[in-house]
Amino acid sequence: MDADAQSTSTSTTATSRAVDLTAVPAIPGAPKPDAVIVGDKITRKFGGLTAVDVDHIEIQRGVITALIGPNGAGKTTLFNLLTGFDVPDSGTWSLNGGSLQGVASYKVARRGMVRTFQLTKVLAKLTVLDNMLLGATGQRGEKLLSALFAFRWRGQEExxxxxxxxxxxxFKLDAKRDDFAGSLSGGQRKLLEMARALMVDPELIMLDEPMAGVNPALKQSxxxxxxxxxxxxRTVLFVEHDMDMVRDISDWVIVMAQGKIVAEGTPQAVMQDPAVIDAYLGAHHDTDLREMDEAALEAEAQAELEAQADGKATP
Structure with missing residues (x-):
């Protein structure tokens, strides 16, 4: 396929995705036309604290979905549950219709769902290339008997x-391939984690705050x-506090607060949702709305949320 045809194909695909999403109702737990992940009644408690209490969630295939919410909303905990890094107290969830209940995290990755972490997990005393090679699956040389016969694994290793x-x-890290991963900057480590995840050739990539600790020079990259x-x-699900990034790249946004999904929709619709404004700003918690002009209060809260999105305030 030539470049023009490929560009046209990509544009058509992006347009069809947008059309698909316009038919999705902007309600918590909204059903999707082609969900790659479906979860029901997922809960996780830590002592008396309910960190996650998700009644229903679906992630649309082939789009970028942002998972946002204030600190402590349960976003990373939900990530950990879906990917097998934590065990829920109750609930069911599946990938492409196959249950992931009780499936270990490394087996989840083999099924095509991989994740990165807010705090990068590179192996600092291995080279960048060695970190990449560790991401490859099904390596014949990892088995004891096969390791004794180089002809059985050398071709695969190459x-x-x-x-x-x-x-x-x-990912513009080729010049660093022989450097120790520990010598990379925070942004370069994020790039390395993303590149290493692609060694699995995943269908779904989950990014936990990919912009955290990244300098502005690498953010656009x-x-x-x-x-x-x-x-x-590929399908992308990411957790992020950078509202500029959310508005720029996400096709759909899911909002969590106090462990629950409180809103879903396009980035534009979500930014204007009163439930989202309330979750971030708490504008309705300490004020008796009967004694105030509710419209004025919502306008004030909306203005503050937009200021956060422009980088003038911190959520």
Whole structure:
């Protein structure tokens, strides 16, 4: 396929996704046309605190979905539950119709759902290339008997190395391939984690605060890489506090507060949702609305939320 045809195909695909999402109701737990993840009655408690209490959630295939909410809303805990890094107290969830209940995190990754972490998990005393090679699955040389016979795994290792070099070039880390991962900047580590996740050739990538600790010079690069994942047909679910990023790249937004999903919709619709304004600002908690002009209060809260999105305040 030539560049023009590929561009047209990508544009058409993006347009069809937008049309699909316009038919989705902007309500918590909204059903999706082609959900890759479906979860029901997922709860997780820590002592007397209910961190996650999600009645129903669906993630649309092939789009970028943002999971947002104030600190302590339960976003990362939900990530941990979906990917097998934590065990819920109750609930069911599936990937492509296959249950993930009781499935270990490494097996979840093998099924095509991988994640990155807010605090990067690179192996500091291994080289960047070695970190990449660890992300490859099904390596024959990992088995004791096969490891004794180099002819059984050498060809596969060369293929993995070629794939790793291709990804490092794509993420502009090829010049760092022989450096220790611990020498990378915070932003470069984020890029390395994203590149390493692609060694699995995943269908769904979950990014936990990809912009946290990243300097402004690398933010735009990260944004473009996330968009490129969607253009390849992958599904992206990310947690983020940077509202500029959410508005820029997400096709759909899910909002959590106090462990529950309180709103869903397009970025534009969500930013104007009173439930979202209340979740972030708490504007309705300490005031008797019967004694105030509710419209004026909502306008004030909306203005503050927009200021946060413009980077003038911190959520």
């Amino acid at each position: 293929e993995n190395a070629a794939r790793a070099h291709e990804l490092l070039t794509r 990260l944004l473009e890489h996330v968009k490129s994942l969607r253009d390849e047909g």
